[in-house]
Structures are given as C-alpha cells and as structure tokens.
Amino acid sequence: MEFKKQQAIKTSVVACVIDENERVLLTRRCIEPFCSLWVMPGGKIDHGESILAALHREVREEVGIEIHVEGLIDVFEHIDVGDRKDHFVILYYRAVPLSLELSPNGDECTEAIWALKNCLPKMALPPGGRHILTQVFPDLPWEQPRPADLDLNEELPGGQLTSSSQN
Template identity: 40%
Template sequence: MKDLPRISVGLVVWREDEVLLIRRANPPFQGCWSIPGGKVEFGETLHQAGLREVLEETGIRAQVDTLIDVFESITEHGHYVMADFSAHWLGGEPEAGDDALEAAFFSLEDALRLVAWDDTRTALRQSAQTRIG
C-alpha cells in the first residue's frame, strides 16, 4: 500500500522587492533552489507550519499575507499537496539552517531563473502580482 499524500506548505517571503530562497539539502530537488517550506506537523495550522519552516530553514521571521495556490507533486519521493502563501519579512538575516544548504534574498528575476520547478515559478509570479506592500 502506498503512503498517503503529505501536506506541506511553502512561503514566498518578500523583503521589499526581494524574495527569500533556499537551496534544498534533501530530496526532492536536492541541491536546487526553492522557496522555504516543508511538512505540516500534527496540530499545526498551515500558517504556523510555514512560519516554523521559514524560521528553521533560514532564521527569518515573517508574517503570512495571502494564499497563492495549492500545488501537487507526485514523484518517487512521495505524493505532496503543497499550499503556498505570500508572506513578508519581519526580521532576521538569511542563514542556512534545517534542510537548507544556503538561504538568501534574490530579485524576482534572479529567483525565477534559479528555482527548479515550474510550479514554484508560478507561485513566485502569482505572489509578485498580488503581494501586499
């Protein structure tokens, strides 16, 4: 029997006109750039999970603004249902932490070029079009 789908969350965190990315330490897309995020733990809301993951992976404190979209990934690594949110930076400087090899803010143009997955590029574009301040 296959594992059930896993719920995960990602945050597109903006600091002025720059967006936060991590270089992933683990599969899927190990070594590739993406938005910070991860699995939702039992008892967490999606917002709580996203903020926890951003803090653990990058040291950045953020506030969730709006839902961007829900995406799915079905690979040999599993079936993930990913809720991506726009967020804005509250404090901290990016430093690679849990599950991240690197963490940094990039211009939207650079971020779109760096990320490995089309759905992540879609989330970045949609967030840029609708973001608050």
C-alpha cells in the first residue's frame, strides 16, 4: 500500500493591535501570500515556541514594538493559498501597543501605519484580516469592495494618522 505524504497545516498568529484612538496597526506585506495587501503583523509559530511568545516575537520583528495581549478574537482558516496550495490556521489576538513608533523591517513589510477604523472597509485586506476586523468593528460598512476589486497602488484612504516606511 502506498501512502501519499500530506503537506503540513501551517499554524500562525496575528496581532490585531488597536490603540486608544481605535487606530489599527497595519503593514503592507511584501512577500507571498497576500503580497501588497494591508495585513496585521504576525507569522508562523516556531516548533517549541508558545503561541503568545510567537505573537510577541512576530510583532517585534515586523514593526519593532512591544504589545500587551488582551485575548483571542477568533480563528480563521485559509485553504489552497498561492501556487503551493498552502493551508493556514491563523489565531487572531487583540492587543494594545506599548509604544507607537513603528519601524517596518523591510523583509516582510515595506510600510507600517496606524489606520483609522473608518477607513478599514475601503482598504485592500486579505480575507482573514477582513473577517477579524468585521468582528472587532461590526458597526462599519463592510460591504465595500473586496481586495481583488481595489487598486493596490491607490493612496491610502484618508485615515492614515501615523506612517512609517522602509526604503
């Protein structure tokens, strides 16, 4: 009997970082999957690493800030992502920033911003990020266009208060 080896499911953590003015930390992703979309910082959990340690590490690596984690928002699953048909299970945690000065690493993200919540429905977000933000801000008009309908080169909607770019 021959068995076909299955690809592993990738488990990741993402921080939905919201400051006291209800601005959300977003980064412009520069690697696949979801290259050029606005995402919340996060990434894979290393073998032997706790979930919360991975969350803190990923935020620190991507944008250079520390966070306080408040709790799990939800879990989102991406199936058949990209050319390799990857399968991701992503745990989204709500967090508050312990500082606001962003420093995007340039390896995974080229920009990091604090976006006003009212601008979120118009932004090019991947399905998981959009799903989570609809739960966090259910009062917003989420019937706006999906990422495929948006011009990724368009200027950020007027809600950008703080921006930091990596050249």
